[in-house]
Amino acid sequence: MELRHLRYFVAVAEEGSLLTAAQRRLNTSQPSLSRQIRDLELEVGAQLFDRQARGVSLTPAGRVFLDHVRFALLQVEAAVDGARRAAEPQRPSLSIGFLVGLEVTWLPHLLRILREDTPDIEVTLCSLSSPELAVALVRGKLDVAFLRREQHSMGLKFKLLTEEPLIAVLPAGHRLASRKKISPKDLASEVYVSSARTSPVLQDVILDYASKAGIVLKARYEGENISSAMSLVASTGGVTLVPLYAQNILSPNVVARALDGVPPTVELTLGYNEANSSPLLQGLLSRVDELTESVGNQSVIQYADTSQ
Numbered sequence: 001m002e003l004r005h006l007r008y009f010v011a012v013a014e015e016g017s018l019l020t021a022a023q024r025r026l027n028t029s030q031p032s033l034s035r036q037i038r039d040l041e042l043e044v045g046a047q048l049f050d051r052q053a054r055g056v057s058l059t060p061a062g063r064v065f066l067d068h069v070r071f072a073l074l075q076v077e078a079a080v081d082g083a084r085r086a087a088e089p090q091r092p093s094l095s096i097g098f099l100v101g102l103e104v105t106w107l108p109h110l111l112r113i114l115r116e117d118t119p120d121i122e123v124t125l126c127s128l129s130s131p132e133l134a135v136a137l138v139r140g141k142l143d144v145a146f147l148r149r150e151q152h153s154m155g156l157k158f159k160l161l162t163e164e165p166l167i168a169v170l171p172a173g174h175r176l177a178s179r180k181k182i183s184p185k186d187l188a189s190e191v192y193v194s195s196a197r198t199s200p201v202l203q204d205v206i207l208d209y210a211s212k213a214g215i216v217l218k219a220r221y222e223g224e225n226i227s228s229a230m231s232l233v234a235s236t237g238g239v240t241l242v243p244l245y246a247q248n249i250l251s252p253n254v255v256a257r258a259l260d261g262v263p264p265t266v267e268l269t270l271g272y273n274e275a276n277s278s279p280l281l282q283g284l285l286s287r288v289d290e291l292t293e294s295v296g297n298q299s300v301i302q303y304a305d306t307s308q
Contacts, residue, residue, distance in 0.1 A: 002054045003076065005040045006069045008033060009048065017055040022060075023246075045080050071138070071154045078140030078273070093122040094280045097133040097145035098167050100227055102268075104248040106146060109294040129198035129225060137273050143281050144272045148201035156199055158269035159285065161292050164243040165263040166205070169195075169230055173238055174255075181260040182239075184213035191238035194219035195229035195246075202266055206241050209264035243268075 015021040022033040048062035058154025133145040134153045168182040198204035
């Protein structure tokens with residue numbers, strides 16, 4: 001079994017057609033590609049595709065195989081990148097990913113800790129959705145990231161930083177804006193804007209909260225991320241639920257309010273690839289407790305009263 005067999009398999013699985021994969025993705029002939037896939041199935045010892053007149057579809061064995069193959073190819077890519085970096089040593093560097101808005105709270109303390117250990121460290125930053133951050137960690141594009149505990153992220157480790165309460169965001173002129181806290185029943189009668197289109201972990205927390213409160217939060221609008229969801233709130237007059245850190249990126253025409261009762265919480269973790277042996281990463285991991293304590297001593301409650 002060679003890497004090309006795995007790449008051919010992924011291409012066929014994603015295109016759903018041997019002909020399309022051969023012509024558009026692989027620059028080869030369909031008969032040749034068919035032989036390669038049959039050879040792969042013989043090597044695996046299981047049928048990976050069901051062949052039909054209009055294309056192919058994955059068998060149950062093929063679906064399982066696809067998840068592992070994608071991960072294997074990502075690891076190969078990460079191994080190549082790691083080898084190239086090791087062969088060309090440069091200034092000590094660490095690449096860090098954040099959920100949008102988290103930098104305000106965590107970055108100053110993070111930089112202080114990193115520069116105490118390595119004064120000349122070069123830090124690169126990026127902001128992505130939580131699933132995108134997980135993929136970047138798996139691929140070796142990031143050393144560490146502030147993200148959710150994403151499922152099906154083979155090879156990643158997560159260290160719990162904090163559990164953030166969710167808060168409601170609504171237009172500044174909304175009828176509920178005069179209240180200090182918003183009840184679940186109030187939310188049920190409002191236009192709901194989803195803030196979790198690209199965050200399945202946050203979406204599960206919100207749906208679980210709604211179910212336990214006996215309400216239905218059916219999104220009429222969906223933001224690509226928390227920032228765009230809050231823009232939709234301002235333009236549609238709706239409401240959304242977001243983690244507490246999002247108050248750092250509130251625009252002047254929206255306000256944040258605490259949820260009445262015990263608010264739902266979502267975990268914030270520090271994620272990293274367990275195959276990453278960077279001494280800078282290991283040094284940071286050894287000081288995670290110090291990092292969380294530093295942030296905990298700085299009040300982040302500005303717009304929403306989350307006390308009970």
